[in-house]
Amino acid sequence: MRFSYKKHVVKKIKFLKQQSNINISKIIIEKTISNPLDVDTETDKPRIIASAKLDDDHVLRVVYKVKNDIIIVITCYPAKKRRYFKYEN
Numbered sequence: 001m002r003f004s005y006k007k008h009v010v011k012k013i014k015f016l017k018q019q020s021n022i023n024i025s026k027i028i029i030e031k032t033i034s035n036p037l038d039v040d041t042e043t044d045k046p047r048i049i050a051s052a053k054l055d056d057d058h059v060l061r062v063v064y065k066v067k068n069d070i071i072i073v074i075t076c077y078p079a080k081k082r083r084y085f086k087y088e089n
Contacts, residue, residue, distance in 0.1 A: 001066070003030055005073045012075055022078055024060060028052075029076055032062045047074065054078050 005026065016022040036050035037059070043049060047065050054060040062076045 001069050001071050003033075003071050003073060006075070009073050009075050012077070016078070020078075022054075024054075024076060024078075028060065029062050029073055032060050032076075033064060033071060033073075051079075053081070057081060 003026070009029075013024050013026075016024055032052040033050045036052055038051040040049040040051070044063065047063050050062045050064070051059045052062075057080060058078045059081045060076060061079050063074045065072050065074065
């Protein structure tokens with residue numbers, strides 16, 4: 001499958017880097033989707049939310065949908081890991 005990015009997520013990546021010094025790249029987003037620690041398919045149907053470790057206290061949450069074998073990335077955001085799920089390491 002190939003990835004497509006909404007304009008919003010591209011702006012969000014730049015904003016997070018400029019305003020919060022959080023470096024999220026398309027590679028990190030694609031790794032989060034490809035190898036998530038958690039996947040939520042219920043909260044925002046038909047969208048999917050994949051989560052992966054960002055640092056010791058945070059996870060990266062990536063919201064996307066799949067259409068015609070294309071993964072469309074809608075947005076991403078860092079969040080406190082304890083808010084969404086528990087994982088080791």
